[in-house]
Amino acid sequence: MSSSVHHFLTEFNQLLTEFNQHRRWLVLTGAGISLSTGIPTYRNDQGQWIRSTPIKHHEFIQNPTIRKRYWARSILGWPSVANATPSNSHIALAKLERQQRLTGLITQNVDRLHQQAGHQQVIDLHGRLDRVRCLQCSSFESREQLQQRLLTRNPFLLHISGLTAPDGDASFHDPQLEESITEQLQPVPCLICGGTLMPDVVFFGGTLAKETHTAVQQLLQQSQGVMVVGSSLMVYSGYRICKQAYQEGKPLLIINRGVTRADELASLKISGDCEYTLQQLVENTCINDPL
Structure with missing residues (x-):
């Protein structure tokens, strides 16, 4: 077994343990989750334009x-x-929702691919392009x-x-x-x-609608932890969610192949492929009773 594979398995087991310790997770997604669909990102793995x-x-x-x-x-x-059609990441998160492991999903993307994948509880943080x-x-x-x-x-x-x-x-x-x-x-x-x-x-420099902010706060209150997937969190509206979760003592899990603004706040950071990691999480996670 190569050192890289061993490192991933170690981190993934930690992720699985942390994820299964809590029933109510709020997911926050970014552009990295749609990259494989052909929609480019604004930033590289170092978070630079x-x-x-x-x-x-x-x-x-x-x-x-x-x-x-x-x-x-x-x-x-x-x-x-x-x-564009949903990636394996979108599909995996929709499966986690059906397994009743998520209180909701907040996406910074405007492509509506989570909804296409069958996800029901989605907040389009920055609006919708359709x-x-x-x-x-x-x-x-x-x-x-x-x-x-x-x-x-x-x-x-x-x-x-x-x-x-x-x-x-x-x-x-x-x-x-x-x-x-x-x-x-x-x-x-x-x-x-x-x-x-x-x-x-919401273009860069715009402000979130009051009702969007209220909906985000409601999901945060209902959640026991936050999991970030495919985001550098360089935009403050996403980073603020992570910062609040950290301040409230809730675990923060990050799956992103590059650096993020909240790396120092994370309970666990996996710098790996979103799709493979989420697929493994779906296959290995515990299915809880209805919330």
């Missing part, structure tokens, strides 16, 4: 040119999310329907491709091409009131 800084919340709302740039890239990037919201009348429209309206109004984009980027975004090797596309793009308005449409997500 590997792409250009994303659009800020206030920039989208206040700057029409920023909005045009977002939609120009999103038209090309949306199919990467629309066509719909857009009008900034004027607050009505919703499906992102897929909007995609068709955008392409109908901007048919030149049918013949342009970009590089897949996180959260349904796209990037270009040639900055001049991006500028040209942005200038040509014709946005489409809200079908109800003609107002400005925005993806139903």
